[in-house]
Amino acid sequence: MREIKVGLIGFGTVGTGVVKCLQRNGDLIAARSGIRPVIHRIADLDITRDRGVTVPPGVLTTKADDVLNDPAIDVVVELVGGTTFAKTVVLRALQAGKPVVTANKALLAHHGDEIFAAANASGADIYYEASVAGGIPIIKALREGLAANHIQSIHGILNGTCNYILTRMENEGLAFDEVLAEAQRLGYAEANPGLDIDGHDTAHKTAILASLAYGEWFGMAPLHIEGIRHLELQDLRYARELGYKLKLLGIVKLAGRNIEIRVHPALLPVDSLLASVSDVFNAVYVKGDVVGKTMFYGRGAGMDATASAVVADLVDVGLNLKYDSSQRVSAFRPHGTYDDVVSMDDIVSRYYLRLQVKDEPKVLGAIATLLGDCGISIASVTQKEPTSGAGAVPIILITHQAREAAFRQALAQVAKLDAVRAAPTMIRIEDL
Amino acid sequence: MREIKVGLIGFGTVGTGVVKCLQRNGDLIAARSGIRPVIHRIADLDITRDRGVTVPPGVLTTKADDVLNDPAIDVVVELVGGTTFAKTVVLRALQAGKPVVTANKALLAHHGDEIFAAANASGADIYYEASVAGGIPIIKALREGLAANHIQSIHGILNGTCNYILTRMENEGLAFDEVLAEAQRLGYAEANPGLDIDGHDTAHKTAILASLAYGEWFGMAPLHIEGIRHLELQDLRYARELGYKLKLLGIVKLAGRNIEIRVHPALLPVDSLLASVSDVFNAVYVKGDVVGKTMFYGRGAGMDATASAVVADLVDVGLNLKYDSSQRVSAFRPHGTYDDVVSMDDIVSRYYLRLQVKDEPKVLGAIATLLGDCGISIASVTQKEPTSGAGAVPIILITHQAREAAFRQALAQVAKLDAVRAAPTMIRIEDL
Numbered sequence: 060m061r062e063i064k065v066g067l068i069g070f071g072t073v074g075t076g077v078v079k080c081l082q083r084n085g086d087l088i089a090a091r092s093g094i095r096p097v098i099h100r101i102a103d104l105d106i107t108r109d110r111g112v113t114v115p116p117g118v119l120t121t122k123a124d125d126v127l128n129d130p131a132i133d134v135v136v137e138l139v140g141g142t143t144f145a146k147t148v149v150l151r152a153l154q155a156g157k158p159v160v161t162a163n164k165a166l167l168a169h170h171g172d173e174i175f176a177a178a179n180a181s182g183a184d185i186y187y188e189a190s191v192a193g194g195i196p197i198i199k200a201l202r203e204g205l206a207a208n209h210i211q212s213i214h215g216i217l218n219g220t221c222n223y224i225l226t227r228m229e230n231e232g233l234a235f236d237e238v239l240a241e242a243q244r245l246g247y248a249e250a251n252p253g254l255d256i257d258g259h260d261t262a263h264k265t266a267i268l269a270s271l272a273y274g275e276w277f278g279m280a281p282l283h284i285e286g287i288r289h290l291e292l293q294d295l296r297y298a299r300e301l302g303y304k305l306k307l308l309g310i311v312k313l314a315g316r317n318i319e320i321r322v323h324p325a326l327l328p329v330d331s332l333l334a335s336v337s338d339v340f341n342a343v344y345v346k347g348d349v350v351g352k353t354m355f356y357g358r359g360a361g362m363d364a365t366a367s368a369v370v371a372d373l374v375d376v377g378l379n380l381k382y383d384s385s386q387r388v389s390a391f392r393p394h395g396t397y398d399d400v401v402s403m404d405d406i407v408s409r410y411y412l413r414l415q416v417k418d419e420p421k422v423l424g425a426i427a428t429l430l431g432d433c434g435i436s437i438a439s440v441t442q443k444e445p446t447s448g449a450g451a452v453p454i455i456l457i458t459h460q461a462r463e464a465a466f467r468q469a470l471a472q473v474a475k476l477d478a479v480r481a482a483p484t485m486i487r488i489e490d491l
Numbered sequence: 492m493r494e495i496k497v498g499l500i501g502f503g504t505v506g507t508g509v510v511k512c513l514q515r516n517g518d519l520i521a522a523r524s525g526i527r528p529v530i531h532r533i534a535d536l537d538i539t540r541d542r543g544v545t546v547p548p549g550v551l552t553t554k555a556d557d558v559l560n561d562p563a564i565d566v567v568v569e570l571v572g573g574t575t576f577a578k579t580v581v582l583r584a585l586q587a588g589k590p591v592v593t594a595n596k597a598l599l600a601h602h603g604d605e606i607f608a609a610a611n612a613s614g615a616d617i618y619y620e621a622s623v624a625g626g627i628p629i630i631k632a633l634r635e636g637l638a639a640n641h642i643q644s645i646h647g648i649l650n651g652t653c654n655y656i657l658t659r660m661e662n663e664g665l666a667f668d669e670v671l672a673e674a675q676r677l678g679y680a681e682a683n684p685g686l687d688i689d690g691h692d693t694a695h696k697t698a699i700l701a702s703l704a705y706g707e708w709f710g711m712a713p714l715h716i717e718g719i720r721h722l723e724l725q726d727l728r729y730a731r732e733l734g735y736k737l738k739l740l741g742i743v744k745l746a747g748r749n750i751e752i753r754v755h756p757a758l759l760p761v762d763s764l765l766a767s768v769s770d771v772f773n774a775v776y777v778k779g780d781v782v783g784k785t786m787f788y789g790r791g792a793g794m795d796a797t798a799s800a801v802v803a804d805l806v807d808v809g810l811n812l813k814y815d816s817s818q819r820v821s822a823f824r825p826h827g828t829y830d831d832v833v834s835m836d837d838i839v840s841r842y843y844l845r846l847q848v849k850d851e852p853k854v855l856g857a858i859a860t861l862l863g864d865c866g867i868s869i870a871s872v873t874q875k876e877p878t879s880g881a882g883a884v885p886i887i888l889i890t891h892q893a894r895e896a897a898f899r900q901a902l903a904q905v906a907k908l909d910a911v912r913a914a915p916t917m918i919r920i921e922d923l
Contacts, residue, residue, distance in 0.1 A: 080639050088639055090826035091634075092638055093821070093824070188636070194781075194783065196632050196636025196637065199635060200628050200632070202523075203628070204631050204800075204803050205628065206520060206802070206806045207512050207799045207803055208516070209519060274523065335764055335767050348515075348516070349515075349626075349796070350626035350789060350799035351789065351790045351793075352788075353627060354787075354788040355785075355786075356785060357783065358783045358785075361783075363783065364783055366639070366781060367637065367639045367640060368636075370639035371636055371639055374638045375635065378816075378819050382816035382819050384816050384819070387810050387819075389525070392523060392524075394519075394522035395522075
């Protein structure tokens with residue numbers, strides 16, 4: 060039995076979950092793995108709040124230094140969040156040769172290069188299973204379980220708040236603003252929800268998955284990011300009639316030797332497994348060239364699910380300490396197997412397009428001709444009956460595959476038509 | 492870069508897949524993991540058949556001893572199948588201190604105790620990711636990714652042939668025999684399909700999952716096993732009308748400190764994610780006390796998916812050789828955390844019950860009274876219109892939760908009623 064002394068920095072929701080998990084399941088974890096992680100110190104600015112767990116006297120401190128400078132501590136768990144103080148904590152620990160476990164996706168997405176360089180310089184481990192898709196062991200799956208595969212694509216539902224909002228819009232016919240307001244009242248969405256609903260949190264996780272899949276730490280710069288704030292209920296309804304469900308996806312794809320990385324709402328075939336992932340749940344759909352289609356599903360956030368991943372990382376760190384095998388699975392190993400990230404202009408997709416048009420003859424013909432002239436081929440058209448007094452009717456088009464730049468060019472021209480009465484609505488379609 | 496020399500015993504479908512995968516993706520695997528598995532020798536009785544892959548001269552041999560006795564070989568991959576010669580191969584390799592990778596579920600389910608004892612005695616690794624659910628890294632997930640959890644339940648769709656048959660019955664309204672015959676013609680089902688359709692293959696995998704979850708190598712003795720041969724199309728239809736889909740499941744559950752292990756067809760709520768797993772795909776739905784609900788989905792068999800798992804194991808073995816950390820994650824670590832496997836009599840379930848009854852007054856009342864007297868409470872009843880000239884009508888009952896022994900006792904009495912014209916049909920319902 061190897062006991063490892065854990066120094067926790069940041070005693071918020073996830074930190075509390077880690078302490079609870081180790082108190083409740085410590086014996087089982089030790090029996091199963093031969094490693095017993097024990098909480099040695101916890102640093103947080105607030106050490107008086109009742110978190111529903113009891114820790115021995117002397118464990119709590121308000122000074123991160125009491126963790127970072129304590130030679131007895133075997134591993135530092137960074138649960139501060141953010142990219143400033145958290146970065147200092149992680150770099151100081153790694154530079155001191157001390158392994159780190161973190162759940163901090165923003166930190167890794169923005170500063171992974173610097174952090175992995177520090178880890179590689181000192182040889183210390185940094186594990187980050189909890190940073191993507193919470194309790195789902197997707198990072199272990201990508202780095203180890205699917206190690207034999209060229210990853211052909213990843214489609215991730217990676218933000219529980221967004222998936223909750225889209226599920227309620229879909230199931231209950233509620234508008235985006237309405238669901239968001241209620242989610243905020245219930246504490247499912249932040250008072251400032253931009254990180255979630257504008258796609259940034261999904262993008263952080265997508266950047267990490269892309270980097271692991273393709274062996275280059277991409278950072279955030281190459282990502283195209285769209286959120287769900289602009290989505291309208293009518294498009295969910297029309298899409299559903301056509302056999303699609305709307306999800307916010309983190310998408311990573313191999314296109315030849317190039318790579319696509321993007322975050323945006325997308326329509327999925329309603330009978331696909333990924334489309335069935337609802338409420339706050341996350342899922343990562345991975346296609347490998349050897350294994351074929353796989354999917355990994357579970358809770359992407361929350362005290363306990365995230366703690367499950369942090370504690371699994373502690374066991375891995377503990378095993379590496381026990382066997383003197385730090386960086387056995389490299390924190391991040393760059394390799395030049397693939398080429399560049401392609402521009403959004405160059406992706407190829409099918410598109411859902413809704414136009415509000417004057418209810419008069421020849422409009423549809425003019426639109427179809429214009430799209431055809433731009434090389435955009437139409438797969439299906441639905442023209443809706445006018446609602447009383449509306450003056451404009453919706454036309455829903457599904458296109459065949461087209462290059463994004465060509466589609467956008469066509470769209471700009473369609474928008475200029477006199478008969479088109481509002482800005483067109485476009486949603487990409489992903490065929491899994 | 493650490494090169495590891497692989498000795499393959501058994502050059503069938505999966506063996507061919509492993510060779511193909513290493514030839515195609517060897518560079519990527521090496522770049523990603525620092526380990527390069529290289530095929531050193533391959534033993535098979537037939538070394539002349541064209542398998543669509545080319546290996547260097549001198550690699551092929553008809554003698555397993557040429558692999559087992561070759562000191563240059565770092566790891567033995569057993570892909571012979573069966574439980575006789577395969578057992579000899581695995582034990583000899585382990586006794587010689589040589590790590591083993593195997594996909595052999597039957598061997599482990601029946602002789603795991605002996606095999607793990609040999610591994611523990613010599614300290615050699617045995618990895619077996621490919622033995623359960625093919626390409627899905629579920630064993631790694633259970634042993635490592637979910638290490639922090641008491642596993643509350645596992646529901647596995649673990650046999651692709653059965654899932655394919657049930658999917659086609661459901662979607663196309665075909666009878667069991669019809670689909671089986673076609674599956675055999677197409678090569679999706681064996682000429683002797685008993686291992687699959689009578690539930691034994693699912694049982695082997697379920698026994699392995701149960702053992703990993705609960706820290707005792709159970710073997711096959713405690714398993715209750717039912718297959719799908721007896722299933723009738725009408726029950727799939729009636730169940731679907733009531734909101735359920737039929738799957739063959741491997742089920743493992745914690746009931747207090749006791750454990751349930753069983754394989755049988757079961758009805759799942761039609762909107763559950765597991766019910767959406769169709770065709771030849773496998774999925775393992777795992778509930779942990781910390782992580783909550785998770786699911787792992789992918790191909791459970793086939794040349795490539797299985798090879799993906801075998802090669803991932805080769806990387807793990809290679810890393811353990813590189814870092815001198817054999818048994819870093821124990822082949823199997825028994826621990827006395829839980830109590831006994833409960834008898835099938837003591838499980839608690841909801842039940843679907845179809846009775847063929849005489850179409851006359853008071854029959855339903857008599858049945859309901861009899862069930863009530865046995866303590867079986869009815870949740871819903873559907874009586875179908877008689878089909879012309881049938882003389883008997885089906886009554887479909889869904890019960891509330893009941894102990895299996897009580898339900899069976901009630902069923903025996905119901906079957907004796909004069910108005911009941913055929914043996915009752917019972918299917919358990921699993922609420923996930």
